[in-house]
Amino acid sequence: MALKKSIVVFLCISSIIMISCLDVAKEFSDWTQFEDINDVEGKTHYLENDGVRLFLPSSFKRYTSIQYLALLDSLVTDNKDLELERTRFKNVREMKGNHYVFFDNSVNATYTINTIPYQPISRQDAKFILGIVRQNQERVSEITDLKFTKITAKHNDNGKTQIFKAIFKLENQKLQQQAFQHAYFISSNKKTVLINLMAPFEVYFDPFLEKMIL
DSSP: OOOHHHHHHHHHHOOOOHHHTTOOOOOOTTTOSSSGGOOOEEEEEEETTTTTTEETTTOOOEEHHHHHHHHHHHHOOOOHHHHHHHHHHHHHHHHEEEEEEEEEETTTEEEEEEEEEEOOOOOOHHHHHHHHHHHHHHHHHHSSEEEEOOOEEEEOOOOSSSEEEEEEEETTTTEEEEEEEEEEEETTTTTEEEEEEEEOOOOOOHHHHTTTTT
């Protein structure tokens, strides 16, 4: 139950900031284009407090919480949106475990990862979490211009690792803007991590996850 609550908090992101600060440059190098996992280019980041090694596109840079909040100040002009994102960010940071944030300023993509107490996630857990998230999205849609569309939701368990993957398309129909939320919940080697990637485009991020070491 504790894991379910943590995941729901992690996924229930309702601020318009998700759309407003994710305008992508007209020209950029798409780091999702590759033909083979061995061709994936990136950089390894060591999470010193958890013994986890991440593999991310080279354009992602690590930010402290203070640096990320300062970045928000520079990207967002709407005080309401800024306060909503600050509140969300505070709630995620207060989850049990450690929180890390990375940002790619070439495409305005944000990658966050929380390490929480280990607990495997079952297929039934995944269905429950997805249901709660969809309810939250419906409530948000009723009071904002945001429309949520589920792209995919999958659960895999090979006996050693459990992965729940969910991707949502977010559209602000009034402003004609969109973003994609990619959420991954991974339990392996007695560790559990929650990953959230917000980007202006849909990403096939699995090859980067396969190079992550828990």
